[in-house]
Amino acid sequence: MLKKILLTLVIFALVITSAFSAPLRFVFGDLGQHPEILMGFAPSYLLSGVGYRGFELREGDVSEIQLLLGFGYNQRKVWQDKYTGKVIDKDPIVYDVLQTDLVLRFVQGFGTSPVAGKDLVSLTLSYEGKLEANVNSMVKGKLRKNNNTSEIKSLNSYLESSNYQGSIYPDLKGDHMMLANMVNFQAKLDMMDDKMTKSDGFVAKADIKWAPGALNHILSGEADFYSLTLNAVGAKTIFEYAENGSDLFTITLVDRANVNWTDGSKVPVFAQGPVSLGRKVRGFNTWTYNTQFSAVNNFDIRFAGPNLGVKGIFPRANLFFDVGYGCGKYFNTQYDGSNFLMSTGVQVTVSFFDFIDLGYQVSYLFSGNKFTDGEKRVVGNFTFFLDF
Numbered sequence: 001m002l003k004k005i006l007l008t009l010v011i012f013a014l015v016i017t018s019a020f021s022a023p024l025r026f027v028f029g030d031l032g033q034h035p036e037i038l039m040g041f042a043p044s045y046l047l048s049g050v051g052y053r054g055f056e057l058r059e060g061d062v063s064e065i066q067l068l069l070g071f072g073y074n075q076r077k078v079w080q081d082k083y084t085g086k087v088i089d090k091d092p093i094v095y096d097v098l099q100t101d102l103v104l105r106f107v108q109g110f111g112t113s114p115v116a117g118k119d120l121v122s123l124t125l126s127y128e129g130k131l132e133a134n135v136n137s138m139v140k141g142k143l144r145k146n147n148n149t150s151e152i153k154s155l156n157s158y159l160e161s162s163n164y165q166g167s168i169y170p171d172l173k174g175d176h177m178m179l180a181n182m183v184n185f186q187a188k189l190d191m192m193d194d195k196m197t198k199s200d201g202f203v204a205k206a207d208i209k210w211a212p213g214a215l216n217h218i219l220s221g222e223a224d225f226y227s228l229t230l231n232a233v234g235a236k237t238i239f240e241y242a243e244n245g246s247d248l249f250t251i252t253l254v255d256r257a258n259v260n261w262t263d264g265s266k267v268p269v270f271a272q273g274p275v276s277l278g279r280k281v282r283g284f285n286t287w288t289y290n291t292q293f294s295a296v297n298n299f300d301i302r303f304a305g306p307n308l309g310v311k312g313i314f315p316r317a318n319l320f321f322d323v324g325y326g327c328g329k330y331f332n333t334q335y336d337g338s339n340f341l342m343s344t345g346v347q348v349t350v351s352f353f354d355f356i357d358l359g360y361q362v363s364y365l366f367s368g369n370k371f372t373d374g375e376k377r378v379v380g381n382f383t384f385f386l387d388f
Helices: 002-020 155-159 269-275
Strands: 024-033 043-052 063-078 093-112 119-135 143-146 148-151 177-194 199-211 224-243 246-266 291-304 313-330 336-352 356-367 378-383
Touching (some): 024 063, 043 093, 063 269, 177 224, 199 246, 246 269, 291 336
Antiparallel strands (some): 024 043, 043 063, 063 093, 119 177, 143 148, 199 224, 224 246, 246 291, 291 313, 313 336, 336 356, 356 378
16 A cells, blocks of 8 residues: 555656656755654654746746645743733743644746856745644643743643633634734845855845734634844855865854844734744743844854765854844733843754754853753753754
8 A cells, every 4th residue: 555655656746747847846944843852853843845947037037936835743832921921931831833834935036146056136925824733742741841840731721721812822812723824025135155064155135024913813823913034144164175176174154143023913922933032042942032123143153074975964063152132022012121142152063954953052141041941051952953
């Protein structure tokens, strides 16, 4: 039976590829990991798909339609009181989410980048659909340390209701089911020559994401927000040792500036995580220090070694220094806050094709606290990605 299924899938893929009469390319979207599954080293969520370039609206520039599908199982850990929104520094709400995503994009390039094979400017318009079932943690009833040691409870127990009204966490309202619909526009300037073990150049992106309330109350969960992001990365390889055209050792300086404003009457948890100040300053927790405005600078000195037998797999060590500031109202509250975070440290990883970095990170926190570790200045954690 399995052989028949595999054969059917192969034939289907060949038919689809032939029907387009143009090559399809693989498009990677995102990976996620659940910290309770092999300590977070095994991917528990994947977003990926295909891009079709069988047409050209502007001669010599890329025109592409992308379709991406995502499915997986992730953990969320949130740190605000579910009724008032006041920040709590222990006993967070811990739960899991079954997540399914659909992303449809249209990408149009303009002009020629100094880097061969790239358009100078790319404009992307996309639709993002998301279906989430927020459920009890897979370790419900077990003890875990989150600043203090406490028992992981059921989601309804955390919310103190089986019909939570979604004051602070609108996607946990009612039966905790969320069907989200969002539109996104991105403008990208790309002059980055990224060869995995080394990078040189500059890339900048401006993103606008909008989830109108009229399209986001189909199930019990709700959303009504917008998010504006500016992200710029510059890189320069300052040392390179190569033999036979292959890099054996490189040192690269990388700097990123990220500015975000997110606001709305109902900002769901899935939208809070990526823009939270604690997510973007290394050494801190996602879903912490989450105010409307954040500005962060990440600086890396990256040491990359030779490929480990397979091109694209290589060891890497990063010395980093991060600083970030956030202010405005905490999401879905009337409470104002301002936070200044600063950290430094080292990441030692094995990089897989430059988008997965498995390893360990040690951080020293100059300012701010990692909520799970209380007032510790030196904190550590396993890593799965480079932050940029």
